[in-house]
Structures are given as C-alpha cells and as structure tokens.
Amino acid sequence: MIVMCKEATRLMSLKQDRLLTLKERISLRVHLMMCDACRHCDDQFGLLHKIGDKIEEDLDEETRTHRHGQ
Amino acid sequence: MTDQSSSVGDDPTDDSTKRMERLTAVRPRLLSFARLHLRDNAQAEDAVQEALMAAIEKDASFAGRSGYETWVFGILKYKILDGLRMQKRQGQWQPLEDETDDDAIDRQFQQNGRWHEGARPLGWGEPETVLDNDHFWQVFDACMIALPDTIARVFSLRELMGLSTEQICHEIGIKENNCWVILHRARLKLRSCIEKGWMKGQEK
Numbered sequence: 001m002i003v004m005c006k007e008a009t010r011l012m013s014l015k016q017d018r019l020l021t022l023k024e025r026i027s028l029r030v031h032l033m034m035c036d037a038c039r040h041c042d043d044q045f046g047l048l049h050k051i052g053d054k055i056e057e058d059l060d061e062e063t064r065t066h067r068h069g070q
Numbered sequence: 071m072t073d074q075s076s077s078v079g080d081d082p083t084d085d086s087t088k089r090m091e092r093l094t095a096v097r098p099r100l101l102s103f104a105r106l107h108l109r110d111n112a113q114a115e116d117a118v119q120e121a122l123m124a125a126i127e128k129d130a131s132f133a134g135r136s137g138y139e140t141w142v143f144g145i146l147k148y149k150i151l152d153g154l155r156m157q158k159r160q161g162q163w164q165p166l167e168d169e170t171d172d173d174a175i176d177r178q179f180q181q182n183g184r185w186h187e188g189a190r191p192l193g194w195g196e197p198e199t200v201l202d203n204d205h206f207w208q209v210f211d212a213c214m215i216a217l218p219d220t221i222a223r224v225f226s227l228r229e230l231m232g233l234s235t236e237q238i239c240h241e242i243g244i245k246e247n248n249c250w251v252i253l254h255r256a257r258l259k260l261r262s263c264i265e266k267g268w269m270k271g272q273e274k
C-alpha cells in the first residue's frame with residue numbers, strides 16, 4: 001500500500017505505541033526511503049519518545065553526584 | 071552495590087539529613103514535572119507536597135537503595151495519577167470532542183496528504199545534543215503548556231509517565247483506538263511547535 005506523508009506520520013506515531021503489522025512496516029519504510037521531511041518527522045517522534053527516559057536519567061545523575069561528590 | 075564499607079563514620083540520622091537537603095534541591099524539577107501533567111499550579115504543588123511527605127515518612131524504608139531521586143520521583147508519579155483521577159472524578163476535564171478537531175493537523179498537510187511547504191519537518195540535530203540543551207527543554211515545556219488539555223494529558227501519560235496505551239485507556243476511559251489518534255495529534259502539534267521555537271533559538 002502506497003502511503004502519503006499524513007498517513008506515514010500516523011504509522012510513525014503508532015510505531016511508538018504498538019508493534020506495526022508487516023504491511024504497515026513496509027509501507028512506512030518505503031515512504032521514508034523517498035521522503036526527507038518524513039524522515040525528520042520520524043526522528044522527532046523518536047526523540048519525543050526518549051524524553052521520559054531522559055528525565056529519569058538526569059535524576060539518576062543527580063543521585064550519582066551526591067554519592068561521589070560529597 | 072555491595073560497597074558499603076567506603077562510607078566511613080555513617081550515622082543514619084546524618085544520612086537522613088542529607089536526604090532532606092536533596093529533597094529540597096530536587097523539588098523544583100518535581101514541581102515542573104507535576105505541572106505538565108496536572109496543568110494546575112495548586113494541584114501540582116499539592117502532589118509534590120504529598121510526595122515529599124511520603125518520602126520523609128518512608129525514609130527509613132528507603133534504606134540506601136540506589137537512586138534516591140528516582141525513588142522520590144516514583145512516589146510523585148503515583149501522587150500525580152491520584153491527582154488526575156481526582157480531577158476526572160470532579161469533572162474538571164473537558165469533554166474529549168472539544169479538542170479532537172483535525173484543523174490544526176490538516177493545516178500541516180495538503181489535500182493529497184503531502185506536507186504543506188511551510189510545514190515540512192527539518193532536522194533538529196543529534197538527539198543527545200538536543201536533549202542536553204536547556205533551550206530545548208524551555209521550548210518543550212512551553213509547547214506542552216500550549217497543547218489542549220486532553221491531548222497533553224494523554225501524551226504525558228504515555229511519554230513522560232511511560233504508561234501503555236492500554237493503561238491510559240483504563241485511566242481516562244477512552245478506547246485504545248482513540249488514544250492512538252490523540253497521540254498522533256499530540257506528536258504532530260508538539261513537533262511543529264518545538265521546531266518553530268527550537269529553530270528560532272538556533273539562528274542566534
């Protein structure tokens with residue numbers, strides 16, 4: 001199935017929340033091969049997905065600073 | 071984690087005092103996290119206060135396990151969920167339909183499903199560099215606050231709290247399908263808002 005950018009962003013978003021079906025994965029991959037803008041969008045959704053982990057990491061960092069820095 | 075011998079002259083009450091100082095230090099970050107979820111200053115302050123109280127109360131049970139700040143953060147997450155449940159019970163949430171219009175999204179795409187010329191996403195740079203940049207976090211906070219309430223709530227439960235869409239459906243009382251639609255909107259709106267703020271900052 002050929003998808004356009006709007007539908008591709010739906011799949012990129014979905015990918016962060018559940019496993020895509022094989023068909024969805026192929027449609028998305030092919031679109032990303034051909035579309036710079038959507039590749040950027042895919043990276044950005046990936047970055048947004050990392051934000052929660054980053055907040056926790058920074059708190060861990062805080063803990064380490066306290067453990068070694070005093 | 072067996073390296074307890076290095077802490078010379080450990081007095082448990084002394085440790086506890088240090089932990090209180092650390093609570094004070096981490097409090098502003100807890101507060102801004104709670105605000106993103108509860109979207110109400112007073113309620114965010116309440117949640118943080120309750121979390122701090124619980125942390126002090128349970129201080130003995132922490133007993134030097136790794137990651138004090140993340141432990142407190144974990145307590146706060148429960149308090150935020152409690153707060154969200156209370157908001158929902160008290161009918162403080164807008165009905166979902168009010169916010170699920172597609173306008174803002176459709177403005178990013180043409181009829182044929184391609185990006186509008188002015189809306190085409192650009193590269194933001196290396197993820198690690200971006201996430202370590204204070205300006206990025208300022209822009210992110212501002213964009214979260216600009217999101218409509220329900221969309222922001224679903225997004226933060228998913229991406230900041232790490233709940234699955236199934237758990238979110240359960241908390242908020244919506245269908246999983248609806249949840250995916252909302253998350254798609256949230257991400258598109260956020261990326262567009264962040265890109266504007268982020269790129270503007272880079273030009274300087």
Ligand SMILES: [Zn+2]
Binds near residue numbers: 006035
């Ligand atoms: Zn595209």
